Amino acid sequence: xxxxxxxxxxxxxxxxxxxxxxxxxxxxxxxxxxxxxxxxxxxxxxxxxxxxxxxxxxxxxxxxxxxxxxxxxxxxxxxxxxxxxxxxxxxxxxxxxxxxxxxxxxxxxxxxxxxxxxxxxxxxxxxxxxxxxxxxxxxxxxxxxxxxxxxxx
Amino acid sequence: xxxxxxxxxxxxxxxxxxxxxxxxxxxxxxxxxxxxxxxxxxxxxxxxxxxxxxxxxxxxxxxxxxxxxxxxxxxxxxxxxxxxxxxxxxxxxxxxxxxxxxxxxxxxxxxxxxxxxxxxxxxxxxxxxxxxxxxxxxxxxxxxxxxxxxxxx
Amino acid sequence: xxxxxxxxxxxxxxxxxxxxxxxxxxxxxxxxxxxxxxxxxxxxxxxxxxxxxxxxxxxxxxxxxxxxxxxxxxxxxxxxxxxxxxxxxxxxxxxxxxxxxxxxxxxxxxxxxxxxxxxxxxxxxxxxxxxxxxxxxxxxxxxxxxxxxxxxx
Amino acid sequence: xxxxxxxxxxxxxxxxxxxxxxxxxxxxxxxxxxxxxxxxxxxxxxxxxxxxxxxxxxxxxxxxxxxxxxxxxxxxxxxxxxxxxxxxxxxxxxxxxxxxxxxxxxxxxxxxxxxxxxxxxxxxxxxxxxxxxxxxxxxxxxxxxxxxxxxxx
Amino acid sequence: xxxxxxxxxxxxxxxxxxxxxxxxxxxxxxxxxxxxxxxxxxxxxxxxxxxxxxxxxxxxxxxxxxxxxxxxxxxxxxxxxxxxxxxxxxxxxxxxxxxxxxxxxxxxxxxxxxxxxxxxxxxxxxxxxxxxxxxxxxxxxxxxxxxxxxxxx
Numbered sequence: 001x002x003x004x005x006x007x008x009x010x011x012x013x014x015x016x017x018x019x020x021x022x023x024x025x026x027x028x029x030x031x032x033x034x035x036x037x038x039x040x041x042x043x044x045x046x047x048x049x050x051x052x053x054x055x056x057x058x059x060x061x062x063x064x065x066x067x068x069x070x071x072x073x074x075x076x077x078x079x080x081x082x083x084x085x086x087x088x089x090x091x092x093x094x095x096x097x098x099x100x101x102x103x104x105x106x107x108x109x110x111x112x113x114x115x116x117x118x119x120x121x122x123x124x125x126x127x128x129x130x131x132x133x134x135x136x137x138x139x140x141x142x143x144x145x146x147x148x149x150x151x152x153x
Numbered sequence: 154x155x156x157x158x159x160x161x162x163x164x165x166x167x168x169x170x171x172x173x174x175x176x177x178x179x180x181x182x183x184x185x186x187x188x189x190x191x192x193x194x195x196x197x198x199x200x201x202x203x204x205x206x207x208x209x210x211x212x213x214x215x216x217x218x219x220x221x222x223x224x225x226x227x228x229x230x231x232x233x234x235x236x237x238x239x240x241x242x243x244x245x246x247x248x249x250x251x252x253x254x255x256x257x258x259x260x261x262x263x264x265x266x267x268x269x270x271x272x273x274x275x276x277x278x279x280x281x282x283x284x285x286x287x288x289x290x291x292x293x294x295x296x297x298x299x300x301x302x303x304x305x306x
Numbered sequence: 307x308x309x310x311x312x313x314x315x316x317x318x319x320x321x322x323x324x325x326x327x328x329x330x331x332x333x334x335x336x337x338x339x340x341x342x343x344x345x346x347x348x349x350x351x352x353x354x355x356x357x358x359x360x361x362x363x364x365x366x367x368x369x370x371x372x373x374x375x376x377x378x379x380x381x382x383x384x385x386x387x388x389x390x391x392x393x394x395x396x397x398x399x400x401x402x403x404x405x406x407x408x409x410x411x412x413x414x415x416x417x418x419x420x421x422x423x424x425x426x427x428x429x430x431x432x433x434x435x436x437x438x439x440x441x442x443x444x445x446x447x448x449x450x451x452x453x454x455x456x457x458x459x
Numbered sequence: 460x461x462x463x464x465x466x467x468x469x470x471x472x473x474x475x476x477x478x479x480x481x482x483x484x485x486x487x488x489x490x491x492x493x494x495x496x497x498x499x500x501x502x503x504x505x506x507x508x509x510x511x512x513x514x515x516x517x518x519x520x521x522x523x524x525x526x527x528x529x530x531x532x533x534x535x536x537x538x539x540x541x542x543x544x545x546x547x548x549x550x551x552x553x554x555x556x557x558x559x560x561x562x563x564x565x566x567x568x569x570x571x572x573x574x575x576x577x578x579x580x581x582x583x584x585x586x587x588x589x590x591x592x593x594x595x596x597x598x599x600x601x602x603x604x605x606x607x608x609x610x611x612x
Numbered sequence: 613x614x615x616x617x618x619x620x621x622x623x624x625x626x627x628x629x630x631x632x633x634x635x636x637x638x639x640x641x642x643x644x645x646x647x648x649x650x651x652x653x654x655x656x657x658x659x660x661x662x663x664x665x666x667x668x669x670x671x672x673x674x675x676x677x678x679x680x681x682x683x684x685x686x687x688x689x690x691x692x693x694x695x696x697x698x699x700x701x702x703x704x705x706x707x708x709x710x711x712x713x714x715x716x717x718x719x720x721x722x723x724x725x726x727x728x729x730x731x732x733x734x735x736x737x738x739x740x741x742x743x744x745x746x747x748x749x750x751x752x753x754x755x756x757x758x759x760x761x762x763x764x765x
Contacts, residue, residue, distance in 0.1 A: 007749050009734075012763045014750030025288060035746040037734045037753070040690065040706055043179070044697035051701065064222075069676075069710055072683060076690030078193065078229030081696050085197040086236050094193055098222055105763045122162075122190045134188040136158050138167030141190070151258045153167045217375075224378060231346065231382030237390050238350040242357065247346055251375055275315075275343045287341040290313050291320030294343070304318045304411045370528075378532060384499065384535030391503040392542050395510065400499055404528055428468075428496045436560045440494040443466050444473030447496070457471045491669055523681075523689045530684060537652065544656040545695050548663065553652055558736045581621075581649045581731030593647040596619050597626030600649070 001127060004049030004058035009015070010038040012105075013112040015061035016095040027149040028125065039064060039096070041074055043080030046092045050084070057123050061116060062096040074098075091126055095119045095143070115144030156184040156281060156293060157202030157211035163191040165258075166265040167215035168248070175273040182277065192249070194224055196233030199245045203237070210276050214269060215249040227251075244279055248272045248296070268297035307433060309337045310355030310364035316344040318411075321367035321401070328426040335430065339389040345370060345402070349386030352398045356390070363429050365401055367422060368402040380404075386452035397432055401425045401449070461507030462490040463517035466479075469497040471564075474520035474554070481579040486604040488583065489559070496566060496573050498523060498555070499532055502539030505551045509543070520575060521555040550585055554578045574603035613739060615643040616661030616670035622650040624673070624717075625724040627673035627707070634732040641720045641736065651676060652685055655692030662696070669735050673728060674708040686710075703738055707731045707755075727756030 007016030016033050023031055032053045034045045039062040046058040060081065064074050066083065081094045100114055102108040111116060122143075126130045137143040156176060160169030169186050176184055185206045187198045192215040199211040213234065217227050227249065234247045248269055253262040275296075278285045293301040309329060313322030322339050323359055338359045339419040340351045352364040366387065370380050380402065387400045401422055408414040427448075431438045446454040462482060466475030467549075475492050482490055491564055493504045493510045498521040505517040519540065523533050533555065540553045561567045584591045599607040615635060620630030628645050635643055644665045646657045652675040658670040672693065676686050686708065693706045707728055714720040734755075737744045752760040 008236050009745055009748040009751060011750045012752040014761060014762065016746075016749050034742070035749040036703075036738065037705065037720060037731065037745070037755070038671040039722060040693070041703065043694055044701075044703055047698055047701065050684065068683065069686070071221065072687050073690065074222070076694060078226065079232055079691055080232035080694035081193070082196055082229060082236060083694060086200055086233065086240065087698065089197075089200065091189075091194065091197055093190065096222075106765075109763045109765065119190065120161050121176060126189065129188070133162055133190070134186060136162040136170075137188040138164045139162060140165040141162040143190070148165060150167065151262045153262065224374065227375070228378050228381060231379065232385055234346070235349055235382060235386035235389060239353055239386065239393065242350075242353065244342075244347065244350055246343065249375075272343065279342065283340070285338060286315055286343070287322075289315040290322050290341040291316040291317045292315060296313040296343070301318060303320065304415045306412075306415065319609050333568045377527065380528070381531050383533060384532065385538055387499070388502055388535060388539035390543060392506055392539065392546065395503075395506065397495075397500065397503055399496065402528075425496065432495065436493070439468055439496070440475075440492060442468040443494040446470060446471040447468040449496070454471060456473065457568045459565075459568065501650040528696075533681070534684050537685065538691055539654055540652070541688060541695060545659055545699065548651065548659065548691035550648075550656055552649065553718065559649065578649065585648065588743060589646070592621055592649070593628075593645060595621040596628050596647040597623045598621060599624040602649070606756075607624060609626065610721045612718075612721065 002055045003029050003123065004046065004053065004055030005122050006045040006058060007035050007044050007061040008038050008063060009035060011061065011063035013109055015112060015116050018113055018116045019059055019061060019120050022117040026121060027124055039077045042077060043084050046081065047084045047088065050088045050090050056094045057090060057111050059119060060092055060121050064096050064098045066099045077116055085119055093119050093123045106112060111144040118143040131144045154182055155208045156182050156276065157199065157206065157208030158184055158186045159195050159198040159202060159211060161191050161216060162188060162190050164216035166216065167260055168265060168269050171266055171269045172212055172214060172273050177269040179274060180277055185253040192230045195230060196237050198232065200237045201239065203241045203243050210243060210280050212244045212272060212276050213247050214246055215247065216252045217249050219252045246272050246276045264297035269297040307335055308361045309335050310352065310359065310428065311337055311339045311360030312348050312351040312355060312364060313341050313367040314344050314369060315341060317367065317369035319415055321418060321422050324419050324422045325365055325367060325426050328423040332427060333395060334428055345383045348383060349390050352387065353390045353394065356394045363433050364383050364398045364400055365425060365429050366400050370402050370404045372405045399429045401427050417450040424449040460488055461514045462488050462582065463505065463514030464490055464492045465501050465508060465517060466494050466506040466520040467497050467522060468494060470520065470522035472568055474571060477572055477575045478518055478520060478579050481576040485580060486583055490560065490610060502543050505540065505591050506543045506547065509547045509549050516586050517551045518578060518582050519551055519553050521553065523555050523557045525558045529542045531532060552578050552582045570603035577602040613641055614667045615641050615735065616658065616665065616667030617643055617645045618657040618661060618670060619647050619656050619673040620650050620675060623673065623675035625721055627724060627728050630669055630725055630728045631673060631732050634729040638733060639736055651689045654689060655696050658693065658697045659700065662700045662702050669702060669739050670704045671731060671735050672704055672706050676708050676710045678711045683762060705731050723756035730755040732751045
């Protein structure tokens with residue numbers, strides 16, 4: 001089993017490196033990294049990782065700017081990721097950081113690092129221990145922020 | 154015949170558990186549950202339930218946050234669910250709870266529970282008794298809220 | 307030749323019944339009706355009517371609520387209907403009523419009835435007398451409202 | 460070689476007739492016309508013109524209303540046209556007139572006539588003389604309005 | 613190995629010519645240019661360059677106007693480019709200039725020239741030296757503007 005990690009030169013945080021660091025710390029699965037210019041290049045990167053590099057799951061690491069155009073590009077990225085997953089039959093965990101999520105760079109960095117790490121763990125669980133995710137169903141897990149928890153009666 | 158139930162760890166209500174509870178209370182159809190991190194992972198989960206786990210219908214349980222990005226993710230989810238249905242030829246009933254639907258947590262919980270239960274019944278009717286839905290055509294059924302009824306002349 | 311009619315239990319007007327009534331009044335084509343919960347279930351209903359029930363054209367009758375989420379669901383519905391048409395090579399006439407089109411229920415009912423009837427006639431013309439549509443090209447036909455007419459020099 | 464022309468009864472200008480008039484005035488290519496009710500019916504019309512009527516290129520003539528729903532229908536139309544082009548490998552030149560483009564009917568009519576004629580010439584050039592388009596690359600061509608020209612240093 | 617370059621007559625800058633100039637200055641890869649009317653014609657142009665002209669990568673050069681309709685056309689373009697990439701398995705680097713990015717023409721021209729040149733280098737690196745992109749991962753590369761850099765702890 002192999003994990004694909006796709007990231008971008010556009011990102012202001014080395015999300016691919018963080019993903020690899022997290023992956024190594026929790027398991028010994030081999031990985032392949034593929035860096036592309038921007039988020040609209042990530043879906044084909046994911047497809048190539050699955051079909052040309054034999055990855056069983058891919059984590060795409062995207063950075064989305066603040067403008068209206070960036071938000072539209074996020075839709076385009078998202079539709080592309082759906083197409084790749086549905087045509088290949090494999091999960092592609094789409095991790096995106098949006099510049100409008102935080103008020104300063106330190107906060108963005110913290111969110112990015114945390115979100116990438118948590119989604120790497122999610123990807124590994126999907127591959128090796130899906131029952132772990134089922135135990136967390138409906139518990140308000142958040143990646144990059146504190147979990148908000150289940151709504152209690 | 155088998156029912157697939159896909160839900161998320163992002164959700165603040167254990168929608169998958171509610172779906173299973175409702176399913177057991179109305180029929181004896183076997184089911185398979187699959188929990189993924191968030192809504193953008195639900196379409197591939199539905200595809201896997203249909204193609205790898207032999208489900209004849211899937212109920213996806215999604216929780217949509219309040220931000221503009223969450224709304225865009227809802228479009229992405231929705232397009233993915235369309236693709237899965239059209240490529241597999243099976244219904245995927247897409248149940249989503251939107252955090253901006255209610256003013257407090259108690260209300261959200263009530264809506265979520267009610268909507269999941271009603272859509273499980275819809276899914277079972279689509280599979281086993283489609284004539285029941287035809288009898289309700291045009292009657293303003295709402296899932297999660299009170300039905301609004303047919304407009305009378 | 308067969309006509310498929312798909313409608314929803316969400317609708318506040320029995321659009322499927324109106325469609326059948328209109329169809330019977332203008333021709334003797336056989337029809338198949340399929341009722342689903344909501345608009346996002348209509349594309350797969352159309353696909354099933356075409357592929358499993360041998361329909362040559364489908365009329366989908368959808369009712370769209372007022373919220374932003376409803377509008378996004380309209381995009382999802384629309385993309386799904388495009389996919390079905392392009393993959394099956396058949397027309398799917400997508401009739402939608404939007405709750406924000408009218409100021410009161412009586413007006414909505416009037417629009418819905420009129421729009422369904424006119425689009426049933428359009429569907430029958432596409433199937434049997436496409437030259438009738440060509441004669442009306444560019445004449446500002448409106449379904450549900452009065453025609454606005456051609457812009458004259 | 461054959462040109463397909465698809466238009467609508469919704470349009471307030473007989474765009475298909477103008478397209479045919481222009482086509483005849485510049486070349487002797489045969490054509491097939493297909494009129495449908497509205498813009499969401501144009502992609503399948505284009506597909507049928509290509510696959511069932513052997514057209515090598517299609518010009519779709521669409522008229523887009525002013526409401527938010529009309530704009531969403533424009534996205535749906537556009538995605539459908541992309542799918543048709545990519546699955547058939549043929550150009551579909553999508554000519555749309557938006558009612559919010561002009562302040563009065565006379566202006567809309569002028570834009571529509573001009574835009575259709577210019578895009579018919581574009582379609583013929585794509586088919587027969589693609590080098591003509593290359594000569595105009597980056598020159599700010601506008602269809603329906605005056606060309607805005609290249610930005611000069 | 614061959615590079616495809618698709619551009620438009622709508623653009624106010626001769627982006628295709630700039631792309632060719634840059635390509636020649638950095639490598640001796642052969643190229644094929646294809647000019648189409650507007651951005652919605654670029655995805656099929658890219659597909660034709662890949663499938664009919666044997667290109668291994670395509671750079672599409674698009675110019676997006678300021679209106680709401682132009683922004684919707686950007687989504688349509690983007691979804692089309694995703695489809696082409698995913699169905700052909702090749703990268704299509706989608707370079708777009710948005711008229712609302714700059715306050716005057718001189719600035720737009722500067723951005724366009726710079727962005728095209730940088731993305732041609734990205735395309736060549738993807739094809740010949742992907743490890744160069746990996747070295748730049750997460751460094752906040754911007755095409756058309758100054759790079760913003762990595763966020764430092």
